[in-house]
Amino acid sequence: MSDLFDIAVIGGGIMGCAAALQMTSGGMKPVVLDQGDLGQGASGVNAGTLSLQIKRVKLMPYALKGHHEWERMGEAVGFHKSGGYTLAFTEREANLLHERQRLKAEAGAPIRFVSTSELRSAEPNLTGKVLAASYCPEDGYANSSLTGQYFRGRLRAEEIPYRERSPVTEISRSESVFHLSTPLGEISAKRLLLATGAWLKPVAALLDVDLPVRARINTVSVTERMPKLTSTVIGHATGLLTMKQKTNGTVLIGGGWQGRGTPQEGRGEVTAATVMPNLALAQYALPKLAKARVLRSWTGFEANVPDFYPLAGALPGVPDAFVLGCVRGGYTIGPYIGKLMGDFILGREPELPLFDPGRDFNEETI
Amino acid sequence: MNATYDIVVLGAGPAGANAALTAAKAGASVALIDEGTQPGGQVWRPKSAAIVEAPVTPESRSGDALRKSVAGSGVTLMPGARLWQIERPETVWELQVLAGERNVPLRSKALVLATGAREYVQPVPGWTLPGVVGLAGATALFKQELMVSGTNTVVSGTGPLVFYVASEIRRLGGTVAAIVTPNSRRDWLGAFPAMLQRPDLLARGARWITDLMLAGVPVHWRHAVTSVTGSDRVTEVCFRKVGANWSPDGAEQMVKADSLCLGNGLIPAIETAQLAGVPVRHAPELGSWVPETNEDGSTPVPGLFVCGDGAGIRGVAAAEVHGKLTGNAAVSWVAGRNPKPDAKLVDVYRKSARFGLAMTALSIPRSGLQALTTSETVVCRCESLTQKAIRDEIASGAGSTNAVKSGLRCGMGPCGGKYCQTAVARMIAAIDGRADAEISPPTPRPPLRPVPVSALAGDFDYGDLPIPKPAPL
């Protein structure tokens, strides 16, 4: 415990680990700390959707790069490029779909609109009530449960020290060295990267920095193994539904329906009032789902700041400290933006611009 | 069903039914939920509709009396119903119950959980073969269908269930090929003082054992089943002598059999209590992990009570009394009064518990029990994960039941980890050199039982969908 690390990465999810790996490749010696098991925050409990159709226009270049990262990680993270459809069932949804997907296509995503007959031939089990649909062949999914196992393996392979079940309770700074208190003892590092996702606000508060981070509590459900019902990732014009069937036959259903709780209270709770309409919508879109039994529902936190763009850069007011998180589409973009962050901390010019955490969130600065 | 009950009781076994009856008698409005078709739980499981007539047993007598009491009371019984979600957004418990094919929401001021126990089986090679049933599972078959699991059955396990099952097989016309028990006669001698409290049960047990001896059924004390073989069903069962720590150390013996009843004690079913927010603690003398519960069934969660074997394996007699104490405590809580437990009843509870705990002690896992599971043994039945796969995952750094679950899908199958997580937690402890008490059970997620999507969808109308604010573009 008397080692002095070049940098302490607080938060062992996709972003923290990806940044640590990049920094190591540039010769730095990081240590990664996580309050629980690696990759068990948002990184490990989301629905695993990798869809360009739900990415923000200005983040599209990052999302495209993110998809390449996931493809490289491949089987180890259960990556599948299945293609994906976004469905609209009403006039209003169809208008929303046309307007938004067009802008995303213009931003570089290979999205196109499809006829209902093309949709029916690709996905015969979907309801006939679809009014309009868009398609992206680059879309797919990965298995978010494998995040922890994957990055644990990568950190070990690169001999990057990490401490799990090691929350940071205090941070002090003296003579250009940060001292972090953890249950397993004190950690000292010259620099800090905060990558704690939904827990960025309380962790930044340890340094007296107030980050306007809020957390949504997204619900995901999974069914028992089913015969083949669908082969692509299904989305909804409003975002209220994501659905995918894994190769083991289980169907994963999400859509950002809100559970209850806060990051400080621990994991969130599923609430019947939202999980039921979530699944009702899934059944509406895929009627054969009616007889599928749901085995498990859970929630995960998704952090954001008021302008819904990432925090990626120097931590305001604290020298030698950085912050990375709150990326809208963090699962997709995480492995890539983690690398950018690593480059930035190494003193290199990141390939794409980062996002100044000190910006005015009420202005359209991005 | 929009009314709010004073008390909802989950589980209509000896504990839950007594809690419900006691509360109803005190004037509370009570709903009693059970997965089964009638009250009785596991130990007093009712006969199926296929049984028109059957000889009376002590269990059927007690169960019939209980069912009659419930029927004649003011308790609202919900049979064949499965609670799958518990929430308490404000002050009232909001429950979701799958009744048949429909979802039924319930509200109550207080919630009593009497979810009982299930068995713990140490995985051994071949334990997943058709024809292998749990020891407690076998009793379910006997009580409900008066059926035995095969024509020539090996009965193996710890504690009194072994002899009860063997005896029931004989009573129902079956044949016991052998009894294999890791307990020694000396272990039983140690339980003798507590057994003296219940001369009736002592006599019954003595009759079972004498009967088995007279019938020439081999009883292999200090032995354990080490493997089961067969191509698509049980054909042979192998067993070996074990040491005092239950690690196999004798030569392998084999017996031909077409069924095996196997169990290593009962463990409290704690998932519902965990979901309701009750902290758990490790108590091997009570079966494994137990919710933090007081003698009157109260827990650190206000308005949440746990009674019976679900609070710790203390046996049926203690469960009945615990139910009564808890019913009273729940009524007091709803009325805003301080609970005033009946001192006599508490005394009866403690005395009854002493016997039950002595029986449970016979099954407390010993250090060698895990040695019965080999590398190739499937540990997670649902996902066919072997001990080797799990050990490799732990060796690669997975240090918690949740981490093993995420990496391997261990515990993500339809049973929700009920038959693997206890063994996995003990594996993690053994490999990492940590105490069993440090490796907590995984976080339970709703639904508590599998629920069809259609029951959740209900009468969905597309127009009901909320129109969310458009996501940032």
Next chain:
Amino acid sequence: MIRLVPDQSRQVVRSEKVEITFDGRPVQAYRGESVAAALLRAGHLRLRNAPVDGAPRGTFCCMGLCQECVVKIEGSVTESCRLAAENGLAVASIDCGPL
């Protein structure tokens, strides 16, 4: 031979016999008994194959928890140990290996 525990099996009276089918094959059952019990008595111990390795599986916990005894009734998956036999019940084995 002295039996301290008498064989009481002949004193059990059951309801009328009905016929159910298991994957199309007729199986005798007593009306109201669990489908798991009826299949067990008829010698159908292998109810399904484990999805990952295809290993034979059948009734295990008899309490509706382990999900090993699940069968399909009209497309719905249910525990056969919690399902009562009635005349004409068509029971199908499930097959959900990897897609």
